[in-house]
Amino acid sequence: MNPEQPLQQLYELGLTVGRTLDLDHETAVFMDWLARSTGVAQAALFVAGQTGHTLCLIQAVGLPLPIGGELPVGFDPWRWLREKGGVEEGDGPCQYAVPLIAEQRLLGVLCVRSRRAGEELVQEQRLVETAAGYLAPVLANILRYRTLEEEVARRVAELAESEARYRLLAETARDIILVHDMEGRILYVNQAGLEWSGYSKEEALGKLVTDFIPPEHLPALAQRRDQRAAGEFDRYVYETEFVNRHGERIAVEVSSSPVLHEGQAAGILLVARDVTWRKQAEGMLRQHAEELERRVAERTAELEERMAEVERLNRALTNLLEDLQAANRNLEATAAQLREANEELEAFVYSVSHDLRAPLRAMEGFAQALLEDYGGEMDPTARDYAGRVVAAAQRMDALIQDLLTYSRVSRTDIRLGPVDLELVVQDALRELEVEVQKKEAQIVVEGPLPMVRAHYTVLAQVVSNLISNAVKFVAGGVRPRVRLWAEERGQWVRLWVEDNGIGIPPEHHERVFRIFERLHSIETYPGTGVGLAIVKKGVERMGGRVGLESEVGQGSRFWIELCGAG
Amino acid sequence: MFTQVQTILLVEDDPNDVLLIQRAFRKARLVNPLQVVRDGEEAIAYLGGEGAYADREQYPLPALVLLDLKLPRRSGFEVLQWIRQHAGLKRVPVVVLTSSRNGPDINQAYELGANSYLVKPVGFEGLVDLLKAVHLYWMVLSEKPEMGT
Numbered sequence: 238m239n240p241e242q243p244l245q246q247l248y249e250l251g252l253t254v255g256r257t258l259d260l261d262h263e264t265a266v267f268m269d270w271l272a273r274s275t276g277v278a279q280a281a282l283f284v285a286g287q288t289g290h291t292l293c294l295i296q297a298v299g300l301p302l303p304i305g306g307e308l309p310v311g312f313d314p315w316r317w318l319r320e321k322g323g324v325e326e327g328d329g330p331c332q333y334a335v336p337l338i339a340e341q342r343l344l345g346v347l348c349v350r351s352r353r354a355g356e357e358l359v360q361e362q363r364l365v366e367t368a369a370g371y372l373a374p375v376l377a378n379i380l381r382y383r384t385l386e387e388e389v390a391r392r393v394a395e396l397a398e399s400e401a402r403y404r405l406l407a408e409t410a411r412d413i414i415l416v417h418d419m420e421g422r423i424l425y426v427n428q429a430g431l432e433w434s435g436y437s438k439e440e441a442l443g444k445l446v447t448d449f450i451p452p453e454h455l456p457a458l459a460q461r462r463d464q465r466a467a468g469e470f471d472r473y474v475y476e477t478e479f480v481n482r483h484g485e486r487i488a489v490e491v492s493s494s495p496v497l498h499e500g501q502a503a504g505i506l507l508v509a510r511d512v513t514w515r516k517q518a519e520g521m522l523r524q525h526a527e528e529l530e531r532r533v534a535e536r537t538a539e540l541e542e543r544m545a546e547v548e549r550l551n552r553a554l555t556n557l558l559e560d561l562q563a564a565n566r567n568l569e570a571t572a573a574q575l576r577e578a579n580e581e582l583e584a585f586v587y588s589v590s591h592d593l594r595a596p597l598r599a600m601e602g603f604a605q606a607l608l609e610d611y612g613g614e615m616d617p618t619a620r621d622y623a624g625r626v627v628a629a630a631q632r633m634d635a636l637i638q639d640l641l642t643y644s645r646v647s648r649t650d651i652r653l654g655p656v657d658l659e660l661v662v663q664d665a666l667r668e669l670e671v672e673v674q675k676k677e678a679q680i681v682v683e684g685p686l687p688m689v690r691a692h693y694t695v696l697a698q699v700v701s702n703l704i705s706n707a708v709k710f711v712a713g714g715v716r717p718r719v720r721l722w723a724e725e726r727g728q729w730v731r732l733w734v735e736d737n738g739i740g741i742p743p744e745h746h747e748r749v750f751r752i753f754e755r756l757h758s759i760e761t762y763p764g765t766g767v768g769l770a771i772v773k774k775g776v777e778r779m780g781g782r783v784g785l786e787s788e789v790g791q792g793s794r795f796w797i798e799l800c801g802a803g
Numbered sequence: 804m805f806t807q808v809q810t811i812l813l814v815e816d817d818p819n820d821v822l823l824i825q826r827a828f829r830k831a832r833l834v835n836p837l838q839v840v841r842d843g844e845e846a847i848a849y850l851g852g853e854g855a856y857a858d859r860e861q862y863p864l865p866a867l868v869l870l871d872l873k874l875p876r877r878s879g880f881e882v883l884q885w886i887r888q889h890a891g892l893k894r895v896p897v898v899v900l901t902s903s904r905n906g907p908d909i910n911q912a913y914e915l916g917a918n919s920y921l922v923k924p925v926g927f928e929g930l931v932d933l934l935k936a937v938h939l940y941w942m943v944l945s946e947k948p949e950m951g952t
Contacts, residue, residue, distance in 0.1 A: 595817055595819070598924075598930075599820070605926075631925060
């Protein structure tokens with residue numbers, strides 16, 4: 238080999254290698270050059286795999302080995318070749334390996350077995366090493382390119398996958414999705430849109446978006462388009478209607494976004510959702526609301542009617558109340574009249590008790606004075622007359638006294654309380670002592686006498702009158718015998734006053750209690766005819782009853798009944 | 804003064820009653836001078852020593868007043884009230900002698916300071932007995948208050 242020969246050979250290599258980015262081609266060109274130019278017996282070219290952890294046999298010269306085996310980095314390539322049966326032990330005295338290094342990266346290894354020795358071997362080795370220096374940058378380029386290509390392929394695959402995903406999403410979406418350009422021509426419409434529109438994909442893509450919008454909504458669309466043209470790229474959301482091939486309408490809520498290309502709106506993406514059901518629901522709601530309003534109005538009217546009724550009732554009640562008040566005023570007036578009448582009566586009673594008795598006193602007094610002072614000068618008839626004046630005056634006084642008592646019993650303010658009947662009877666007997674002694678009457682009280690609910694003064698008057706009555710009405714020459722006792726009859730107490738008098742025929746039993754009723758002449762039994770009326774009035778005012786049992790000639794048994802207070 | 808028989812003042816408008824009471828005084832042998840005035844105003848004039856009544860020799864202050872209630876001009880109640888408010892007279896015993904047994908009259912008389920309330924009886928004998936009792940009680944048995952102070 239002459240000194241110019243390697244330079245010539247390297248020149249040839251420089252012209253052939255590195256012209257493509259094909260690894261197999263470039264390495265094949267290199268190995269071909271190696272075989273031809275250097276005369277090496279055997280050569281194997283290992284190139285680093287993608288991971289960088291293995292070396293891959295990609296070209297071989299004079300080796301009975303298939304291309305494509307791999308060995309780990311760091312593993313002795315000669316040993317690997319021997320184990321694979323690529324080289325035999327002792328098959329040549331000289332073998333060497335040249336690393337392929339570029340950009341400080343180990344890109345591969347070139348293993349060479351040579352027939353040469355000595356200076357020739359040194360020259361050959363130098364040539365191979367230089368040639369490897371040519372190959373290494375080419376390999377680096379190819380490997381970098383391959384990595385880039387792989388990256389591109391991966392990106393493309395990813396994009397394809399992503400697009401497929403979006404396409405699937407758009408195709409399977411239930412919303413209508415369409416894209417139109419700035420002139421309104423439809424560029425894309427999804428499956429849901431096609432199905433609804435009634436057109437095939439081919440038919441649809443020729444149409445304008447305005448073909449699907451009812452005329453009354455076009456002005457709004459035009460306005461939005463103008464806004465887009467003025468550079469507004471915001472997303473709009475609005476409600477409108479779509480109309481399809483068959484003239485069917487749906488209410489849609491549309492989300493509209495510009496599709497940008499290099500900062501300019503290239504088209505518009507519309508996502509339209511069918512809100513017909515919502516509109517219907519809204520319509521129903523509105524209908525319900527109207528129905529509700531109607532009912533409320535009805536109820537209000539009803540209520541107003543009721544209120545009016547209540548108002549009428551109220552007025553009626555007011556009138557009634559006024560009537561009642563008027564009636565009440567009348568009653569009050571009547572009560573006032575009654576009070577007035579009562580006061581008049583009292584004034585009358587006062588007058589009776591005072592003014593009427595004054596002349597009586599004069600009559601009695603002066604008749605008495607006549608009898609006393611001039612009795613001697615009067616004949617018996619004159620004295621009798623004067624005596625009659627005295628008696629008449631006295632009788633009238635008694636009558637007035639009894640009337641006053643009756644009036645008092647009738648009008649006195651009766652307050653009932655527990656009264657000891659025993660005490661009342663003793664009181665009455667003391668008052669009647671003179672009368673009883675005069676008549677030599679025998680009075681027996683069969684005790685004990687219980688407590689009763691009564692008014693003490695009135696009851697004393699009643700009992701006194703009853704005893705006085707019992708003592709008075711006896712037949713001539715008969716000594717009066719009076720017996721008193723009480724019996725309890727449930728809640729009532731009955732006081733009996735029994736006499737041995739002349740008795741009262743049954744037909745007069747009622748009459749004897751009436752005022753001014755007399756059964757006998759004043760000569761036979763003097764009296765005013767008021768005593769028993771006082772008894773009846775007094776007992777009734779104390780909530781009790783009076784009665785009698787009597788037969789002519791059998792005596793009488795008077796009774797009074799009052800509430801017990803035991 | 805001790806030996807002088809004390810005057811009784813009768814305030815009574817009914818001339819019959821005046822006559823009967825004067826006769827009853829005689830029948831009862833009461834020797835006290837009985838001065839009579841016919842209405843409430845006159846009673847006050849007498850007791851107050853007005854006009855002719857200023858002469859206490861002729862119209863001495865009474866040791867007892869017998870007072871009717873129903874009087875012309877000023878009622879017995881007014882006379883009673885006047886007496887009880889009058890410093891020199893407020894202790895004089897006043898016995899109401901009237902026809903009325905009216906409850907409110909009785910209560911009012913005692914409230915105004917009457918010492919006793921008696922009702923004139925219709926029987927003359929009764930009147931004599933009544934006046935005897937009054938004299939015995941008020942003129943004989945009762946101690947007399949100091950008058951004029």
